[in-house]
Amino acid sequence: MGSIEEKLIKKMAKGDRDAFAELVELYKDKVYQVSYRMLGNAQEAEDVAQETFLRVYANIGNYDPSYKFSTWIYRIATNLCIDHLRKRKQVYSLDKQVEGTDGLDWHDRLADQSPNPEETLLTGELQGQVQQAIESLTPKYRSIITLRYIEDLSLNEISEVLKLPVSTIKTRIHRGREALRKKLNL
């Protein structure tokens, strides 16, 4: 990536918002894609991707230039996705009335998880199957498969993103591949 990116980061560290905007343009698709693959929902993916960039803006001072910038931004994004999934997993009673409302229960407030018509059109049937197979993995496998095969990161880079030893990444990628194979009936 080199010097343009370094310059942008330096400017951004001084509070230059135009430099930040350029950096968002450079990374928005990568970050959104990871979020979407992890969460499987366009609205939540956008929320998490946006939050990722706000964290980047607020914590640019903590960025360690000895790592690639992409490594750092992927780490923030995957951590936020995993947090998000963890929160989503908490059990709520959907029939419970929402506090401070008159007869509104959680059914009404729940985001529609099914893909919208646009998404269906874009992804097609096979694409949908692959996305479903990825989503069927638990988050720790899902993040690794996404980074490896959709974002095309090397095992070493994934190990830096997730702060896990390469041996762990290998084990998980083996199991992830096997699980995907079964899901796709291959």
Next chain:
Amino acid sequence: MDCEQTARLIHEYLDDDIHRDDELELKKHLLQCADCKERFHALQQTIALVQSTSHIYAPSGFTDRVLAALPKETLAQLVKKRLQQHPFLVAASLFIVMMAGSMTAYWHEDRQVQLSADQLQQLQIDHLNNKVIVPANSVVNGDIVVRNTDIAVEGEVKGNVVAIDGRIYLASTGSITGNKEEINQAVEWVWYNLKRVAYQIIP
């Protein structure tokens, strides 16, 4: 080599992380074992399928929404930004403002009228028009120096007339036997102050 070992080698192969010897072993086994061969192809297909999923792009307007969600810039940040963008301009304008300020301060400090002459009683002072007058038909022996005022010479001056920050008006009836000199001190003041500041900066 059994099929369990082969499974491990298949994954090592897929990760591009396999020993040459192991690779040869693997290929040998795959030629013999149909189950392992099928599994190997299935895994390769799985990877190809995942890789083939169309890339998803961030929705339009994403960057604008991120920028809109940033905390508002405070006045201090805006000033800081300006300073960082144009450090030289800011330093230069600050310097000029301070110089101008100090100079006008010194300039105005001694604006009072000064007059020195050997025969003061001969002179008239017109306070209203801020003017010293050498009356017609009078003769002044010696030099006259005025400061911060004008001088009108209607009589005769036998000596030099010097006006510091003032004008000398010589009437048709008047005459000056010595030199007539107007000194504008403003230029000298600027020079003086520049030197003073320079000496303060360079010890």
